[in-house]
Amino acid sequence: MLLNILNKINGPKDLKELTSDELKILSSEIRESIITKVSTIGGHFGPNLGMVEATIALHCVFNSPIDKIVYDVSHQSxxxxxxxxRKHAFINPAxxxxxxxxxxxDESEHDFFTIGHTSTSVSLACGLAKARDVKGGNENIIAVIGDGSLSGGEAFEGLNNAAASGKNIIILVNDNDMSIAENYGGLYKNLALLHETYGKSENNFFKSLGFDYYYVKDGNNIESLIETFSKVKDIDHPVVVHIHSVKGKGYKDSEENKEAFHWVMPFDLKTKEPLVKNNGETYGGIAGEFLSQKARKDSSIVAITAATPGPVGLGSFRHEFKDQFIDVGIAEEHAIALASGIASQGGKPVASFFSSFIQRTYDQLSQDLAINNNPALIMVYGGGITGSDVTHHGIFDIPLISNIPNIVYLAPTNKEEYIAMMEWGIEQDKYPVAIRVPNMGVVSATVEVELSFDNLNTYKKVKDGSEVAIIGLGSFYHLGEKVQGKLKETTxxxxxxxxxxxxxxxxxxxxTELLDNHKLVITLEDGILDGGFGEKISRFYGDKDMKVLNFGASKEFTDSVSIEELYRRYHLTDELIISDIKKALK
Structure with missing residues (x-):
């Protein structure tokens, strides 16, 4: 791929010397670089392809990093x-x-925040604008936010505050008719009306808040974008620039299947086949089929998700059971309160989230759900130690959820236990129940699985021994099995x-029984130790004659550190655990 124009670009100032035709060539070269890279290593595909022209135009008109641009959720950065x-990271495979x-x-003076969760850019930009004002500055503050992100509560809070500020703040709304999946909510009827009227309808959500308003019909047209951005540069009041773009622009499959190409694993550009294939069962797929079977017999089953139906197994459910499915958009807080309301009237809500995103819901879990003790079922996906980026860790849900009164948080270790817990969680009517979906490949039970969990906090002793007791939580029960076997073999x-x-x-x-013939208890959990499961065990034995070792993640933010390195760091291999056991027993 020849990069005749991109090779000349080392910073935003280089754009200002380019002709209109050269900018168009540059957009094609950037788009091809993104397609090549993301198809090779994976990443956010559609959102980035749709924002190429708008980003070029922003950097042509504004003076970054003096003028400050904040990208909501960073999916389009x-x-x-x-x-x-940083073009080297997109054109050089090495x-x-x-x-x-x-x-x-940490990478660039042009980035002002580490951002990976959605609906935050306007609030952050409000902070930048206020800091500018109190320091007597005059730079432009620009918040980039997608239409899907507008469904999040913080986005509305930020817009509400920004509109009342009376000073320069520019909100670029990139509207491509999509969130991760399809958009849901009353707001999108108004956005559709603005599309139809080319922004001229007086029924205008943004104007109703107090914003000045500009509309760009073709959000992938560099000339139109530059013209509009030039009009709002150095403006002395809050303004929304609403652009209508194409998600996945420039790659036919992505334009036609926007949800599937929002984020992709590596794939072959010629055959379109994934380079990493997973043809086996998944816990999400199991949950989706289980809920479908339940819903066919019980109209009170209601599945709820926050813009991620596919990854939580509800891809088919949403089409078959339209009246029993709710996608709230980027609004996890609302989803929890919604589930509580449904449960309060005898409905059977099942709300599914990723661990990283359920962090937003602490107040609703506590106030709207747990205090009212309504029997909703919460499914938590992606909980565990991973090599993810710093914004998408799944290690904090155990302290967050398990320490709220009334909520019963369950950790299945296999498929059969998982199904039994879902069945019990849906049909019981005494507690809010959460299930930490195993973050691993699907395994089947090797011992009999109980079907009821009415007898709360009753652990299952799978192997009866002495001297050392291994308590393996959820996915890490299988690590406990390895440790148990190798400990017997070696000692x-x-x-x-x-x-x-x-x-x-x-x-x-x-x-208490373990005190009779055990010297050491170890706990294994796939999450952060501070405030976690193991600390409950340590606290119980604090005034007793028992040593306890807790194994899990340290309290730290890690950024794309390999899982192998993290397991070594946290002593989460059977060899390191056995070594620690031997030391503790001496």
Whole structure:
């Protein structure tokens, strides 16, 4: 691929010398670079392809980093990175992983925040604008936000505040008719009306808040974008620039199948086949089929998701059960309160989230759900230690959820236990129930699975031994099995192996029994130790004659560190755990 124009671009100032035709060529070269890189290593595909022209236009008109641009959720920041000195990470395969997929102040003076969650850019930009004003500055502050992100509560809070500020703040709304999946909500009827009237309808959500308003019909037309951005540059009041763009622009498959190409795993550009294939069962797929079977017999089943129906197994459910499915958009807080309301009237809501995103819902879990003790079922996906970027960790849900009164947080270890917990969680009517979906390949039970969990906080002793007891929570129960086997093989110690099943409480009777013939208890959890499951066990034994070792993640933010490195760092391999056991027993 020849990069005749891109090779000349080392920073935003280089754009200002280009002709209109050269800018168009540049947009094609950037788009091809993004397609090649993301198809090779994976990443956010459609959002970045749709923002190429708008980002070029922003950097042509404004003076970054003096003028400050904040990219909501960073899903559309690749072109920005290319234009601000990081093109090597998009054109040189050897350097593809040298930058993150998100904005990062550690990488560039043109990035002001590390951002990976949505609906935040307007609020952050309000802060930049206020800081500018109190310091007597006059730079432009620009917040880029997608139409899908507008469904998040923080986006409305930010817009509400920005509109009342009375000073320069420019909100660029990139409207491509999509969130991760299809948009849901009353706001989108108004956006559609603005499309139909080319922004001329007086029924205008943004004007109703107090914004000045500009509309760009073709959000992938560089000349139109530059013309409009030039009009609002140095403006002395809040303004919304609403552009109608094409998500996945320039790649036919992405334009036609926007949801599938929002974020992609590596794939072959010629055959379109994934380079990493997963043809086996998934826990999300199991949940989707289970809920479909339930919903065919019970109209009170209501599945809820926050813009991620596919990844949480509801891809088919949403089409078959339109009246029993709600996608709230980027609004996890609302989803929890909604589920509580449904449950309060005898409905059976099942709300599914990723661990990283359920962090937003603490107040609703506590106030709207748990205090009212309504029996909603919450499914938590992606919980565990991973090599993810810093904004998408799944290690914080255990302390967050398990320490709220009334909520029963369950950790299945296999497919059969998982299904039994879902069945119980839906049909029982005494508690809010959350299930931490195993973050691993699907495994089947090797021992009998109980079908009821009414007897709360009762652990299951799978192997009865002595001297050492291993309590392996959820996915890490299988690590516990390995440790138990190798410990017996290398030391002769026949350790007790326990599947606790309940994250949110302790089995005092079983833990007391262990005092008779055990010297050491170890806990294994796929999450952060501080405030986590293991600390509950340590606290129980605090005034007793029992040593306890807790294994899990340290309290730290890691950014794209390999899982192998993290497991070594946290002593989460069977060899390192056994070594620590031997030291503790001396």
């Amino acid at each position: 690749y072109t920005h990175k290319i234009l601000t000195g 350097e593809y992983k040298s930058v993150t997929g998100y904005t990062s102040p 002769g110690i026949n350790a007790t192996l326990i599947n606790p099943r309940f994250i949110s409480g302790i089995d005092k009777n079983l833990l």
